[in-house]
Amino acid sequence: MGIPKKYDGEWEHDALFLGYAADPKYAKEEKPGNQDFKGRDLPYIRSILQIDVPPLEASLESLLKHAWRPGVRKSDAPQRGFLGRHRDKDILPDVPEPYTRIPNPSKFTLRADAAPGAGDYLKGIARDWTHQLNIQRVTGYCFRGDTRSPEDIKEKHKGFHPNSTRDDDKGYMEKRVFPAFQEYLDRRFKKKITLDEFNDALNKSMDQDKRKLFIEYSVWRELLRGEEMHLGRMMANELFKGYTSNTKSIVVAKGYTYSEGWVYCLLIEGGYLVPKQGEDEWTMIFGEQEIAYPGSVPWSNVYGFRHAINKKFEGPVYLNCNLQAFDQVAAEIVYNLLSGKDQEK
Numbered sequence: 001m002g003i004p005k006k007y008d009g010e011w012e013h014d015a016l017f018l019g020y021a022a023d024p025k026y027a028k029e030e031k032p033g034n035q036d037f038k039g040r041d042l043p044y045i046r047s048i049l050q051i052d053v054p055p056l057e058a059s060l061e062s063l064l065k066h067a068w069r070p071g072v073r074k075s076d077a078p079q080r081g082f083l084g085r086h087r088d089k090d091i092l093p094d095v096p097e098p099y100t101r102i103p104n105p106s107k108f109t110l111r112a113d114a115a116p117g118a119g120d121y122l123k124g125i126a127r128d129w130t131h132q133l134n135i136q137r138v139t140g141y142c143f144r145g146d147t148r149s150p151e152d153i154k155e156k157h158k159g160f161h162p163n164s165t166r167d168d169d170k171g172y173m174e175k176r177v178f179p180a181f182q183e184y185l186d187r188r189f190k191k192k193i194t195l196d197e198f199n200d201a202l203n204k205s206m207d208q209d210k211r212k213l214f215i216e217y218s219v220w221r222e223l224l225r226g227e228e229m230h231l232g233r234m235m236a237n238e239l240f241k242g243y244t245s246n247t248k249s250i251v252v253a254k255g256y257t258y259s260e261g262w263v264y265c266l267l268i269e270g271g272y273l274v275p276k277q278g279e280d281e282w283t284m285i286f287g288e289q290e291i292a293y294p295g296s297v298p299w300s301n302v303y304g305f306r307h308a309i310n311k312k313f314e315g316p317v318y319l320n321c322n323l324q325a326f327d328q329v330a331a332e333i334v335y336n337l338l339s340g341k342d343q344e345k
Contacts, residue, residue, distance in 0.1 A: 013151050019316035022339040030340030033254025033311030037289050039344050041276040042248040044291060045141035048327050053137045053270045126230045135231060136273045141303060141330055142246040142291045144264045145256030150305055159298040162242045164228050181217060229294060231272055235282055244297050249289040250337045257308040265304035265334050268293050306338045313340055
């Protein structure tokens with residue numbers, strides 16, 4: 001990238017970042033942000049800082065290799081389930097009438113134009129964990145759009161975190177969690193609830209009906225928690241999943257800045273390179289040029305960012321000094337893309 005003109009006005013919250021004037025030759029070809037990506041499958045930006053893909057966290061690797069293997073019941077085992085049978089009455093009371101289960105509910109409503117069988121893996125409880133071992137893991141740079149400022153990300157949030165950690169956010173609970181739980185109750189029990197009833201239940205009201213609703217919410221959360229690290233379910237719906245979503249596409253990242261926000265360049269070490277739509281049984285319906293990271297991405301993995309207004313860039317390009325010092329090829333690619341370069345050219 002040569003020596004771009006230094007921006008007069010440093011971002012004073014982190015000495016590692018320097019501001020540069022964006023390359024003006026890319027201003028005219030910049031595409032506005034768009035979450036619905038329609039272009040070709042993009043390559044990720046490779047890193048020379050971390051060549052090797054780190055191993056999976058031990059508990060996740062064990063889960064993927066051993067989850068949902070068929071069990072064999074020993075016919076000669078004495079008093080099978082004796083203790084469980086003895087306590088059945090206490091542990092499994094009758095289901096209250098307002099929450100009588102509807103037989104064989106479908107977990108997701110698929111698009112009418114979906115291919116036959118597409119999305120079958122979304123039905124019921126996830127049992128296809130071992131398929132995740134077939135998804136390539138990579139180390140490289142990708143992008144993430146966010147309405148939060150660098151100051152907030154660095155000082156308040158200490159990086160980027162999965163949706164599974166966001167249930168203390170009132171706005172998130174009302175806009176994302178409540179509608180999903182509302183749909184679950186309607187699908188499973190044909191039970192309609194309001195936002196006020198939902199909030200009352202979460203406040204643990206002593207009213208009997210609200211207690212029942214709180215119990216159902218707790219059961220629902222446990223069902224989601226059991227699939228928190230399932231990559232295929234995360235692609236379909238990120239709600240309460242344990243992955244931080246990132247994208248290879250600068251246009252998609254800008255789409256998530258909405259009316260005002262920031263596009264961040266992150267170094268992802270061992271993220272899942274989600275196959276493009278149609279290339280894998282998990283992406284027959286879903287695919288967003290994504291690299292999904294299992295867990296949180298700390299601020300120390302941020303290597304660049306730029307402000308966006310109405311899904312188009314404005315202001316300086318900020319780059320981490322370490323990126324320029326140790327990985328000049330990646331630094332030039334990131335600088336050009338944050339300057340507005342058309343990624344598909």
